[in-house]
Amino acid sequence: METNNEKFLSVSAIQNGTVIDHIPAGRLFHVIDLLKLHTIKENRMTFGTNFKSERFGRKGVIKISGKFFEDIDMDKIALIAPNAKVNIIRDYKVVEKRKVAVPNKITAIAKCMNPKCITNHEEVTTKFDVITDDKKVALKCLYCEKITDQDNLELI
């Protein structure tokens, strides 16, 4: 009888890359979508969700070998996982810990949920003020003033 964990364990540590931790469990797939991880053809990736977390109840984790993200990606992650922690790994060690920062204003990366908003009908770049508390993020449209809450947040 063999145990089931040996192979998986041996590959889950990464030498160089990025670990995104403390993603709310239900938003793991949103983060995967927004980082377009399904399009990555070479880098070894592991994902986990519904792990126990004192803060969130349940959390998700993403580990990607040989990949480092841009600041705009961090801003996007912040919008759907404002408490995520991003660890940069070099030679199997955490060399940098970044907290994603929810920006005060965002331009062009989200859609206004108001179907009547001009940004949904004409070639106008979306702009929002970001309203945030400890766990949630909402966006106030600078054109129609409608608030897009996290559950209706659609990134573009």
Next chain:
Amino acid sequence: METNNEKFLSVSAIQNGTVIDHIPAGRLFHVIDLLKLHTIKENRMTFGTNFKSERFGRKGVIKISGKFFEDIDMDKIALIAPNAKVNIIRDYKVVEKRKVAVPNKITAIAKCMNPKCITNHEEVTTKFDVITDDKKVALKCLYCEKITDQDNLELI
């Protein structure tokens, strides 16, 4: 300096559940979609892709705690990952190894890629003969005889 792997390692073994191994790397997210894993709210899950595999070059793996799948799910997996191996885990041991079996005929679980096929215009249940070699699966529609190859395979 802390290492990055301790927490992740400690959660990646599962006590009871299912491991789906030998998924072609590029099809991991297809398998996740067809098993609707994004809708699972409680079970701990880990996924990985682009791991080295002698047979496929690169492979994906899915591990789900406390979850066991139906035969119809196995048939669906077989269509997009015909060499997948499904291990059933009890008390941290592999108690059953199943190879997914590509069925000879399938009914109602895939779409015909021929836009003119009657199954895409009327309420007709799709039916296909399954054509398979070692690595690929294609479906021959019993209505229009058009062959839907794996790259165009859309499950319903």
